[in-house]
Amino acid sequence: MSVDLLGTDSAAAVEVRGVSRVFKAKGGPVTALHEINLRIEPGELFGLLGPNGAGKSTLIKILSTLLLPSAGSASIFGLDVVTETDRVRRIMNLVAGGDFSGYGLLTVREQLAMFAQFYGMPYREGMRRVDEQIEAFGIGEIKDRKISALSTGQRQKLNFARSFLNEPWILFLDEPTIGLDVSAARDVRDRVRAFQAAQPGRTVLLTTHYMAEADEMCDRIAIVDHGRILAQGTPAELKRMVQKESLFIVGVDALPPTMSVANLRAIPGVISVAMRDEATFDATGVGSPTTRLAIGLKEDGALGGVISALAGAGAHLREISKSEPTLEEVFVQLVGRGIAESSEEPRSE
Amino acid sequence: MSSIHARIPADLAATIRKETNWSLSHRLRHGAQSVLARAYPRVFGMIREPSWLFFDLVFPILGMCSFVFLLRSRGVDDAWVSATILASALLTFWTSVIWMMAGQFRWERDSGNLTLYITAPVGLGPITLGMAVGGALGMAFRAVVIITAGSLAFGATYEIREPALLALTLLLGVSAMYALGACLAAFFLISGREADHLGDLLNEPMQLLGGVFAPIRSLGLVGMVAIGVLPLAPAADALRQIAIPQLAVSGLLPVNIELLILIVMVVVFSIGSRYALRYIERVGRAGGKLLTRAD
Structure with a gap:
């Protein structure tokens, strides 16, 4: 097989x-x-x-x-x-987090050279790759330092350098x-x-x-x-x-009297509308009322109808943004x- | 991802097939390089810790001195002083086998090294051989220092008529000890911390059975058994007979027989260690805990 x-x-x-x-x-x-x-x-x-x-x-x-x-x-x-x-x-090669492998008495370069031999490359080729990885990971300054004297971050860079040796x-x-x-x-x-x-x-x-x-x-x-x-x-x-609908946040000065949440919900493609009054502040610290609408749509294209309706009713648009779930929410x-x-x-x- | 795929060579599978098909010469070179690479930290790494070097030399010399003073206080022949110094030198190898071979894999596992060794394409054989070669070379330096210090301090003398035979005996004795150490490394890994305790407990009895500071001949039947299973016993007995001819009469067996026993031990323990290393890898991969550090 x-x-x-x-x-x-x-x-x-x-x-x-x-x-x-x-x-x-x-x-x-x-x-x-x-x-x-x-x-x-x-x-x-x-x-x-x-x-x-x-x-x-x-x-x-x-x-x-x-x-x-x-x-x-x-x-x-x-x-x-x-x-x-x-x-x-x-x-293959492997790097594990929190890995403290190696011999504390060896230097960074010696440690890498040892593993280069274990990975089967000819000596000179191995040493060339060791120096290449030291350069790539920016650990040239510590290449002659003992492993036991390295910080956690330096050790993990060393681990990565080791794992790249055999390409x-x-x-x-x-x-x-x-x-x-x-x-x-x-x-x-x-x-x-x-x-x-x-x-x-x-x-x-x-x-x-x-x-x-x-x-x-x-x-x-x-x-x-x-x-x-x-x-x-x-x-x-x-x-x-996990996202059943496209969710947009639309901010307006205020919802005009001729426009209500019910009107917005009646627009084709709109699934849900939630409204919240907030204040926004400019650079000088002066606040002004803002109405934020969280609008759920069947598809992104329905947003045009919503914007047209709001503009037609005289609402001043302040912001439009698409809200996406995070991986945390997916999880x-x-x-x-x-x-x-x-x-x-x-x-x- | 699609852009990455567009650039992947069409013959990638063939490339990988070629890369993973190592020739015999490649594998032999790789094995030899790995042995030397693993020996390196044992030889050079330890020189970098002056306190280790100091204590590794001072404690054995102090132990040797106490035996010599005891012998002198009892008016024992000076030949036995020379034998004690020789035994102390040999004991450095044995201590290294117990401390730095047998217990090593557990330390390597707990530090994460064993995981890297297993996943590297080298196998545990060359790694273990490297441990042994490095350990033996490191201990050889200590043995020379102990013999030199003992000889200068106590005027010990040796009459080596056959230096080649002495070298061969030493080589076989050390090889047998480290081959046994490789078997013990697998046993100690499987047995866990209890094996360390057992090793500590058996240290003195092993020295007694090994005939290090007293002729194994005086142990009778027990000595005969010891000489058949414990590399220290035939090695110490043969070296004493070769380097101090006046003590040849105290030897349990003729030197040639003891060399033969050592050869058999090298072969048996080497084969045993090969199986033991394969066994721990198999058991480790099946069980899931033996080869990797506990998180």
């Missing part, structure tokens, strides 16, 4: 077919993954979004050859992760920005994008419970909870799934609770 897949150009970067994973536990078996099916195309940056214990890390461990599935099969670029383990390890076709990132400050997290995200852009076909599988990170980085996202994929698609597709709708409260559950991974 895997050979056939590898022999065609249609081999997925990651293909997961009916994978389940059951762990033995004191209170009885814990099912961390329930018959997961997933296909990630070459070149994608795919996100697994879910709370702690959702099964994200378990899936990453199976794909990165650290764990065997209890049932089902999975392949990386057509190579079976169970039967072709050695070959899978030659094209993997598939990179697994398991909560890679956990514990990093905003600036360091942005740096590593930028490097991941540059890494993918440098060689078309490089694929990244990212697990995170940071919604903004998933929304910003991922081409596609799967929302995972209790070992099941609840939904998958692009961030925009996921948002559309709440699909999972039934917020990711923060979900993350407080005990881990089964």
